[in-house]
Amino acid sequence: MATTADLTRRIDVGLREIGAEADFLPELAAGWAGESAAERDVWYLEWRELVGRLEELERSYRAGAMTAEQRGRYRELLEKLRASLPLLERLGLPSPTVSLVI
């Protein structure tokens, strides 16, 4: 049975991992042409997975399961992802499926 502490930690991990990869996108883009097709596809699969985890965060946000601090970080993450959309499109990585405006 998941506890509130488990859920809080899970949300923290999700916010951290998606935010960290979003921060890394410009660097990834800079070296993208030098990556093998296999590596670029791994980034596709892994980024698609992060998009799936973002949906989980969205549900937690809507359900009021985030702390006030997490809600602030979630809004910052959405802003960061909104700014990253052109880069995601250029790299052929999946765009977030949740609304980036709240």
Next chain:
Amino acid sequence: MDEVVIRDLDEANNAILEAATGTRELTSLELRQILGYVAMAGFAPAPLALAGGRLTGITWQGRVLRGSDRLPSAEVHYLRHVIARREWPVGTTLNDYLDSIRSVITDPSSGVLTSHLHNQHWQVTVVRQSGAARGPEGYAWVMVEYRVAIKHWVTAFQPAQGLNAIVQDPERQHQRWLRQPI
């Protein structure tokens, strides 16, 4: 003792491609032997993979990683999915992670799906319920991706959206289950 019908990984790859394109129906013995070779393929030892954002700041083998660092692919996936996000149980070592992947590939209850990623590269996806492999931040299924062209695994993690993450991916064309998961 089973008769050997698939002799090596090259033959396994040819059989996978024939099955993926519908020109051959594999027997359960053939599929089992193919998966035996796939299980031994491992992650590609080269080229080294980018650590990426998730590993930034993690200490590994005495150094603090930066996103631009390059590491063997097996280590990158281990650090992302076992250490940074605890999809596998706490205490899972790199060798435990690799053993866990091998056991998913060879488990007769696993599902085996072929698809043509971006309509360019054939991949085999092996899925099994995570069971004892599920860690604190894990999910219900384990997914292992094997890329036919490079003859190696390319990633293995526990997808948040389960099998839907795979079968509903619009970039996976020509999907065909060689065996349905139990």
